[in-house]
Amino acid sequence: MKAINLMVKKMEELGVEVIFGIPGGSNLPLYDALYDSNISSILMRHEQQAAHAADGYARVKKRPGIVTATSGPGATNLITGIVNAAMDSVPIVALTGQVVRAFMGTDAFQEADIVGLVLPHVKYAATVTDSKRLVKEFVNAYNCAYSGRPGPTLIDIPRDVMQEDIGELDNSDAIPDPAFLWKPKLPIDAELEKAASLISSVNRVTILVGGGVHFSGATSEVLKLAELINAPIVTTLPGKTCIPQDHPFVLGSVGMHGRLEANMAIINSDLVIAVGTRLSDRAIGPPADFKKGRKIIHIDIDASELGKNVIPDVKLIGDAKLVLNNLINKLITHGLSRKDVEWIDKLRDLKNAYEEYMMSQTDESRLNSWKIVKLIREEIPRSAIVTTGVGQHQMWANLFFKVLEPGTYITSAGLGTMGFGLPAAFGAKVAAPDRIVVNIDGDGSFQMTCQTLSNIVEYNYPVITVIFDNRALGMVRQWQDLFYGKRFKDVDLTETTDFVKLAEAFGVEGVFTQSYDEVRMTLRRAVRNNDAIVIDVPIDKNEKVFPMVPPGRWLADYIAPPGFDGHGKISTSVITK
Amino acid sequence: MGMARYRLQLSLNNQPEALGKLILLIKQARLSLIEANIKQASPEILNAQLLIDGREEKIQWLLNKLILFPYFKSVDLMSIEVARDVQ
Ligand SMILES: Cc1ncc(C[n+]2csc(CCOP(=O)(O)OP(=O)(O)O)c2C)c(N)n1
DSSP states (O other): OBHHHHHHHHHHHTTOOEEEEOOOGGGHHHHHHHHTSSSEEEEOSSHHHHHHHHHHHHHHHTSOEEEEEOTTHHHHHTHHHHHHHHHTTOOEEEEEEEOOGGGTTTTOTTOOOHHHHHGGGOSEEEEOOOGGGHHHHHHHHHHHHHSSSOOOEEEEEEHHHHHOBOOSOOGGGGSOOGGGSOOOOOOOHHHHHHHHHHHHHOSOEEEEEOTHHHHHTOHHHHHHHHHHHTOOEEEOTGGGGGSOTTSTTEEEEOSTTOOHHHHHHHHTOSEEEEESOOOOHHHHSSHHHHHTTOEEEEEESOGGGTTTSSOOSEEEESOHHHHHHHHHHHHHHHTOOOOOSHHHHHHHHHHHHHHHHHHHOOOTTSOOHHHHHHHHHHHSOTTOEEEEOSSHHHHHHHHHOOOOSTTOEEOOOSSOOTTOHHHHHHHHHHHOTTSOEEEEEEHHHHHHHTTHHHHHHHTTOOOEEEEEEOSBOHHHHHHHHHHSTTOOOSOBOOSOOOHHHHHHHTTOEEEEOOSHHHHHHHHHHHHHHTOOEEEEEEOOTTOOOOSBOOTTOOGGGOBOOTTOOHHHHHHHHTOOO | OOEEEEEEEEEEESSHHHHHHHHHHHHHTTOEEEEEEEEESSSSEEEEEEEEEEEHHHHHHHHHHHTTSTTEEEEEEEEEEOOTTOO
16 A cells, blocks of 8 residues: 555544645646545645634544645645644644655755754654654644644655555554654652742632633633632633633733733732743733742643743643642641632723723724624624734724633634634634634735635535624734834725625625624524624724733833723732732 | 753654654754764664753753654663853
8 A cells, every 4th residue: 555545544543634735747646645535635826724614623632633635835825823722732734745765955946944844843853754654644743743743744755756656554653653652741749839829828819811721721720720729810812712701710811912901810819820821022012020029830731831921930841731730729727718709890890991991992984893893792793713813803803702612712812813813713613613613803904815705605514704894904014003103004995896796706705794783683694694894894903902911011111002001900909918 | 940961861763753852842942052972773673872061941842842752762861960150
């Protein structure tokens, strides 16, 4: 049997259901093997979109998404998607075709060193030059992508390696090499003791949840810990998906465009328990400010994260679920007294005040992004999955979309990749065809990957897209407005692009809406009928997302929404430290 | 935390990708490579001795990071010296 046929057989055995990609000269033998396989292949319109679709699929299924591309331009088109997956710790396996071995290193037609190009950003990448190693290399890469901290891997396969006859499958090929089966460390008891005593010794503890909680499946442990010690829960952008926001202790996301009450929960804390987060600058501001006046317990499966950005007082290395369970047991045996819950009530007052203020803004002449986000939440089922593009609309979604079930919010957090929303939504729908999937997009982001609409029609995976159409690269425009003296340069997008016609050209219904009612009714109909639709919602390009913490500044230096006396409220009701 | 000179002993796959990853991680940690001694231990395995200057927390990061990648079999910190001429 050919090596590639054996590899596809192994993929079936591992439970691979679908592969996103585009064929070309160098990965044709893979497509030929897929012809006889029960793995479905989805022909995307651009390899970047294929990688994002695999990413969306992986986040929903919690198992590796598979993507393929041919050598050269096919492979290089994957790079943004691969780096995006790395930044958000998502397991995807990329299979690239490569020119035949005899031509490698000769600048042959469509030769690119894809392994060299992605090496800084992957958990593992290799070119397979021995056909007998192909199956094993795939098994290794597949396991590596999801064991430990998830992330992307890539196997680069010269066409002639795929085609070589290598006999039958060797049983030993089924088992990954030990180096690829990374087992997380167990938390050290002395460190758990230290953490428990630290928690006992302070007044205000805030739990900061990162994306690591998603793949670990540690939502209930986070909630249990919070309830045990009366700690407010705040999240990073990737952490937003992990925690149901209707829980009374959950205050939303922190960071540059975080909720005021969430940032306050950090600012006023004596101790932060950070779980499965790399504590990036966008989430916590300058590390020195974050560290000042508070203790940090940092829990992460990746030991290299502990101390990378912020040096914690206690390091707990291990899988979040396991560490939290151990910590909870330790706290129970310590006979821990609960913290004052009044603090959370005050933070919740601030949350309500901000929401009431924003919702009370009335201007008949325009639609407000935050009200559209709230309306989307009201119209879609609890289990619906939401994806976003990158920009102001993403931050409005971050501020106002309430996650009700874990794993239902997918966004490009670490890399901030415009164009992520639609292909990721498509991948999510492939993973969960029975659920409603809504892509909250910007007009700029949408135009980067809108060809995925053809896949939505062709494969009948209906996705709803709501375009926050401000005819601008809104977030960049906001920065030029605030930090570059309103010297607007290359941020306005043409008025002539017709998104309704564009959607229709792909065979998707497009609707231009002019009122909240119209948006609501159109969305309601699409949800009821599980329709693919593009809903174009005009937004004023001068609308700005607040609160905002200017780049490089501490969370306390936020700019509140104009007219909202956040500071007065906060100083009188929250900061009592 | 101060600057120091570190001697590392590594065992890694005899693959260009493994060497590439090693150099890229040193780059990411913003460490400077003073000396590298790399020898084949077997057709599959390379042994490397590295002399590296940098900040302690960055070296710690490198040690923790290296072991996460399947290219690397073992990583040991052999010695630390706080050299006066280390920049
Ligand atoms: C691929 C890519 N290019 C450029 C940027 C820089 N960038 C960040 S937000 C943004 C504007 C996004 O515009 P749009 O999608 O219309 O969203 P809006 O901010 O208007 O809501 C740009 C250009 C980026 N994040 N990604």
